[in-house]
Amino acid sequence: MSSLQQLPQRRQRRSVVTGIGVIAPNGVSTEVFWKATREGMSVIDLVTREGCEQLPLKVAGEVRDFDPAVLIEERYLVQTDRFTHFAMAAANLALDDARLGRADYNDSPFAVGVVTAAGSGGGEFGQRELQHLWGQGSKHVGPYQSIAWFYAASTGQISIRGGFKGPCGVVASDEAGGLDALAHAGRTIRRGTDAVVVGAAEAPLAPYSVVCQLGYDDLSRVADPYRAYRPFTEAACGFVPAEGGAMLVVEEETAALDRGAPVRAVVAGHTATFTGAARWEESREGLAHAITGALEDARCAPEEVDVVFADAFGVPAADHAEAHAIADALGRHATEVPVTAPKTGTGRAYCGAPVLDAAAAVLSMEHGVVPPTPNVFEVNHDLDLVTVSARPAELRTALVLSRGLMGSNAALVLRKCPSGSPS
Amino acid sequence: MSAELTFDELALLMKKGAGLPVEPADLAERADATFAEFGLDSLGLLGIVGELENKLDRPLPNDAERSRTPRDFLDLVNTVPTTGA
Numbered sequence: 221m222s223s224l225q226q227l228p229q230r231r232q233r234r235s236v237v238t239g240i241g242v243i244a245p246n247g248v249s250t251e252v253f254w255k256a257t258r259e260g261m262s263v264i265d266l267v268t269r270e271g272c273e274q275l276p277l278k279v280a281g282e283v284r285d286f287d288p289a290v291l292i293e294e295r296y297l298v299q300t301d302r303f304t305h306f307a308m309a310a311a312n313l314a315l316d317d318a319r320l321g322r323a324d325y326n327d328s329p330f331a332v333g334v335v336t337a338a339g340s341g342g343g344e345f346g347q348r349e350l351q352h353l354w355g356q357g358s359k360h361v362g363p364y365q366s367i368a369w370f371y372a373a374s375t376g377q378i379s380i381r382g383g384f385k386g387p388c389g390v391v392a393s394d395e396a397g398g399l400d401a402l403a404h405a406g407r408t409i410r411r412g413t414d415a416v417v418v419g420a421a422e423a424p425l426a427p428y429s430v431v432c433q434l435g436y437d438d439l440s441r442v443a444d445p446y447r448a449y450r451p452f453t454e455a456a457c458g459f460v461p462a463e464g465g466a467m468l469v470v471e472e473e474t475a476a477l478d479r480g481a482p483v484r485a486v487v488a489g490h491t492a493t494f495t496g497a498a499r500w501e502e503s504r505e506g507l508a509h510a511i512t513g514a515l516e517d518a519r520c521a522p523e524e525v526d527v528v529f530a531d532a533f534g535v536p537a538a539d540h541a542e543a544h545a546i547a548d549a550l551g552r553h554a555t556e557v558p559v560t561a562p563k564t565g566t567g568r569a570y571c572g573a574p575v576l577d578a579a580a581a582v583l584s585m586e587h588g589v590v591p592p593t594p595n596v597f598e599v600n601h602d603l604d605l606v607t608v609s610a611r612p613a614e615l616r617t618a619l620v621l622s623r624g625l626m627g628s629n630a631a632l633v634l635r636k637c638p639s640g641s642p643s
Numbered sequence: 644m645s646a647e648l649t650f651d652e653l654a655l656l657m658k659k660g661a662g663l664p665v666e667p668a669d670l671a672e673r674a675d676a677t678f679a680e681f682g683l684d685s686l687g688l689l690g691i692v693g694e695l696e697n698k699l700d701r702p703l704p705n706d707a708e709r710s711r712t713p714r715d716f717l718d719l720v721n722t723v724p725t726t727g728a
Contacts, residue, residue, distance in 0.1 A: 294662035295682060359697055362660070363689040 235406040235487040236637060238476050239318025239469030240579045241310040243421060245281035245462050245566040250313060253576075254583045258610050260592035262565040264445040264460050271427035276434060278443035280425055281462025281567030293381075299364040300377055301342025302463075306421035306572075307374035308381060310467035315382070318469035318481055320415060322383065331414040331475075333386030334379045335405045336467075337397035338371035339422055339570035339624075343429035345369050350428075378417055378467075386413045391571075394624025396492060398465075398574035399632040403490035405470045414475040420571035421465030433461060436625060438498070438535045449564050451532035452539050452599045459534040462563075465572020466579045485582045488617075489518025489633035496627040500533075504541035504548065506629040507531070507621060511549035514619070514631035522550040525557050525633075526615040527590050529577040530605075531623045532561030542621065543601035558590045558613060560606045565594030574622035578632060581618035585636045588614055647721040648695070650674070653713060660694055661687035674714035681713075688716075695720065 240250045246263045247253030256263070267273065267280050288297055288305040296308065311334075315321070325332050346369035352360040367373055372390040379388050387408050391397040398420045405416035424433060433439055440458035442448040449460040476483055491513025495506035515522060531542055547554040562580050563573055584590055590611045599605045620632045654667040663682050670681070678688055685708070692708045703720060710716035 294664065296662070298660070298662035299686070359693060363686040363693070366686070 233410050234473040235409045235470050236473045236476055237468050237484040237487065237582055238471050238481040239314040239316070239320065240466065240484070240582060241313030241315070241317060241468070242466045242576065242579055243283060243286060243306045243310045244464040244466070244569070244576055245283050248283065248286050250317065250579070254580070257562045257565070257580050257591045258587070258589060260565060260594045260609060262446060262594040264448060264565065264567050266445070267425065269425045272425060272430050275427070275430050276441060277430050277439065277461070278441070279445045279448045280460055281464070281569065282425055283464040296377060296381060299368060300373060301345035301368045302423035302426070303338070303342055303421055304368070304374045304377050306423060306464055307336060307419070307467060308378055310419060310421055310465060311378045311382070311417050314417065314419070314467045314469045318471070320469055320481070324479060328414070329383055329385040331386055332382070332384040333408050333413050333416045334375045334384050334388045335391065335401045335408065335416055335418040336375045336378070337391040337393070337401040337420040337571040338374065339395060339397070340424055340429060340432070341371040342369035342373060342423070343432070344423060344426035347426060347428035374421065382417070384417065386416070393492065394626040394628035395568070395570050396574060396622040396624050396628040396630035398571040399490060399578070399620060399622050399630040400492050402468070402470065402487055402575070402578060402632060403492070406487050406490070409470065409472045415469060415471040417467060418470050419465060419467035419575040421467070422570045422572045423463045424461055424570060425463045438533070438625065440534065446595050449534050449567060450596050451534040451561060451564060452543070452601050452603065452605055453596055454598065454600050456534050456536050456539055460567035462567030462569040462573070464569050466575040468575070468579065483637045485585060486635045486637050487632070488635045489514040489516070489520065490630065491517060492628060492630040494627050495629060497625065499627060500535065500537040500541050503538065503623055503627070503629055504545045507542060507545035507623060507631070508548035510629045510631040511545065511619065511621070514633045515549070518633035518635065520617060520633055520635070522553045524617050525550060525553065525619045526613065527581070527584060527618050528557055528559040529581050529618065529620040530559050530561045531621045532564060532593070533623060538623070539601065543603050546603065555602055555604065557604065558606050558611060559603045560590050561593045561596070562591045564596055574620060574630070577620045577622070578634060581620050581634050585615040585618055585634070588612060590615070648717055650713065650717070653717065656691045656694055657681065657683060657687070660690040663687070670713050675712050677711050678713070
């Protein structure tokens with residue numbers, strides 16, 4: 221029976237963040253993004269993208285200072301939409317940050333996978349080709365239309381460009397899918413993959429895409445960039461959309477340590493629920509259940525949560541539901557834990573938004589500071605919302621929340637990793 | 644476009660349609676190398692066929708998008724069909 225005793229103890233394969241890449245309205249690198257986030261800069265501004273100027277959506281978070289031709293080879297540019305340009309550029313930054321290069325996986329390309337979340341796909345590319353179709357005829361539609369506007373395009377192109385042959389996937393589960401993608405990466409790693417390039421980036425600021433969003437009652441129509449998106453206040457009047465997002469490199473902990481990679485945080489727990497489109501009252505129960513589930517998954521007590529990155533939807537009923545969900549799930553700790561929503565300075569980049577929050581959460585834990593919630597001053601909920609300026613705090617556990625317009629709710633627990641000490 | 648398709652024009656089409664910076668001289672010299680070796684995938688070739696058909700205002704042979712090499716492609720495109728079959 222000695223063979224049984226010799227079986228190695230099968231430890232759960234733990235997922236850790238080793239790289240962060242950000243392409244956001246407030247920074248086209250992780251460093252600039254973090255500086256702007258910590259300073260509480262608001263970059264919501266008038267919509268200037270071509271063809272959008274006359275539309276009723278007046279302000280948004282545009283990614284400016286982004287020249288895809290500098291970052292991505294032309295052969296990929298011609299066959300992809302702006303949302304994929306963002307994702308590919310962010311993936312590159314994340315891989316550089318993780319110091320994960322071809323030499324690391326040349327001999328084991330099947331050990332690296334790709335997962336993205338997407339809310340709408342390549343609207344700008346699709347619009348251009350549909351205009352060719354109806355303006356000039358079917359023979360003038362390019363073949364790359366077949367792949368560029370598909371919501372799976374970013375996963376595919378990142379995989380092809382990097383030579384990642386491991387499990388690839390796309391999560392289409394509404395805005396909260398950004399967190400679900402990180403959980404999916406964690407499951408992929410548990411099943412044996414060493415590393416996953418994971419995240420989301422969106423490009424909803426093009427004429428066709430903006431017109432699609434005009435149907436959302438919850439979209440802010442306020443033209444003043446500083447007043448358009450003020451969740452948790454009396455002045456809450458809807459949300460401001462944004463483009464961009466983030467990609468992370470998530471690795472199996474021992475694989476990361478073996479190659480000497482910087483271990484930034486542990487992806488410790490996640491739960492997703494669904495409570496129906498625009499049923500904000502019901503999202504209270506759904507989000508509370510997601511928080512409780514994520515904490516159980518992470519074996520984390522409510523009191524251990526050091527900071528909450530709120531969904532901060534910006535519609536009174538939704539904000540009310542979120543504040544109560546946090547209280548339902550965290551109990552008395554809910555009024556003591558610092559809560560923040562940095563996205564009020566950038567707008568909501570749909571699936572990209574919660575990944576940006578996850579990136580900010582990791583950076584917050586590393587720097588020991590809770591970034592503020594720009595443009596929000598008088599909070600009318602029983603939450604300790606961090607406003608005006610960043611607050612220093614020792615942060616070991618962060619809770620990231622996200623909800624989508626279509627009724628998805630998700631919670632993700634990230635924990636700081638004591639350097640070089642796998643547990 | 645009445646004259647025959649040249650390597651120069653094919654290189655231009657590859658650049659415009661598929662974003663591939665290919666030197667015409669290189670294309671001529673390695674005319675028997677596969678399109679894949681130049682980085683052109685099947686969708687890229689399909690796009691070039693469509694672009695050419697619009698320019699020539701006539702359909703290319705059915706097999707055009709299945710050409711394996713630049714030489715195969717030029718031979719096929721420059722062989723004007725004399726019969727319907």
